[in-house]
Amino acid sequence: MAGGPVTSPDITRFAPSPTGLLHLGHAFSALTAAAHGRFHLRIEDIDRDRCRPEFDRAIHDDLHWLGLDWPLPVMRQSDRMPAYHAALARLAPLTYPCRCRRGDIRAALSAPQEGAPPAGPDGLIYPGTCRGCDLRDAGPDDVIRLDAARAFDALGLDRIGFRDRRILPDHDHILTRDQFCAGIGDVILSRRGMGTSYHLAVVVDDAAQGITLVTRGKDLFDATFIHVLLQRLLDLPTPAYLHHRLIRDDVGRRLAKRDDARAIRHYRDDGATPTDIRHMIGL
Incomplete structure (x- = not known):
């Protein structure tokens, strides 16, 4: 049976810095990227003064808990x-x-x-x-x-x-x-x-x-x-871009890593499930 041209899925990525716990905004960005292609994790740890190994471990743990997986080894900017x-x-x-x-x-x-x-x-x-x-x-x-x-x-x-x-x-x-x-x-x-x-x-x-689709927040537009x-x-290829909406707090401010109350880890400790997190961020 004839069909249209076969297209390869986009290669997407989520690239957090291990300078704090991931919050709901990170969950939205990672899940959005994963929904649009083959998902890669990259650790952006060039800020040696602020990066911490405990936050690095928490990134991997929280993303796995959300149901995400990625090829190994993980790219690290420090390397x-x-x-x-x-x-x-x-x-x-x-x-x-x-x-x-x-x-x-x-x-x-x-x-x-x-x-x-x-x-x-x-x-x-x-x-x-x-x-x-x-x-x-x-x-x-x-x-x-x-x-x-x-x-x-x-x-x-x-x-x-x-x-x-x-x-x-x-x-x-x-x-x-x-x-x-x-x-x-x-x-x-x-x-x-x-x-x-x-x-x-x-x-x-x-x-x-080989990222073909950069999915990230509108603040980086x-x-x-x-x-x-x-x-x-x-002389590098330009990927496609998708700048998504931002997750905000109750007064409309963009979430930041200082917003510990919105950290994925705290919701987990309070008994939330990955499905609960998806509902919280509108997925």
């Missing part, structure tokens, strides 16, 4: 520093060292204007104080930033974009070069004491795991423009 260093070296002609602290950036953005300093998906939008510094002069306490304008110029692009399977799926989400530079700016590719950053690591890791730009610069 992948050579890959990040190689990507950073490839981007070196488009980067510069920066020794500005958050207070310096806030002061530069606050004067002489009034109101809150402009912020984007990478935090305060860097005003370019160190832009033009030579990478050969980078010190041990410097971060490494991508010169966004030069990155667009190197690619010969005047805009960057992607589509999202959940948010206006028939619409191209676009930022022009000028919009990116003004609203996102020169993002950090290597943070102090880490040797990489979330943005660089996630792009390199998604490609290494704007960061996707950064990731697509890095994918272009590193």
Whole structure:
């Protein structure tokens, strides 16, 4: 009997950091990813100061309790520093060292204007104080930033974009070069004491795991423009994206790891079942 073309299922992932217990928002994100393809777990543990082995163990335990499984071995960012260093070296002609602290950036953005300093998906939008510094002069306490304008110029692009399977799926989400530079700016590719950053690591890791669908919260929607730009610069494939709704508390705030009362572990201890958790998060 004739049929349509056979398509392979998407390869999805859930990539938590072991800096606290998983909460209901994590459960929603992991279960949503698992429902859309072959599920992988990745441990994002580049923040060595905040990551704890007990939280790492709890991630595995809570996800197994929810009924999820994944291929072994689990990818860990702490094992992948050579890959990040190689990507950073490839981007070196488009980067510069920066020794500005958050207070310096806030002061530069606050004067002489009034109101809150402009912020984007990478935090305060860097005003370019160190832009033009030579990478050969980078010190041990410097971060490494991508010169966004030069990155667009190197690619010969005047805009960057992607589509999202959940948010206006028939619409191209676009930022022009000028919009990116003004609203996102020169993002950090290597943070102090880490040797990489979330943005660089996630792009390199998604490609290494063959991820074809990135499923994550709407709070990371704007960061996707950064990731697509890095994918272009590193000649990496761009996966499909699905940014899902966020799980919020009773007053509408997005859940965070400090919300211990919403931790999956506490619901388990109180006798909840995996089915109860699914009902709580609307699944």
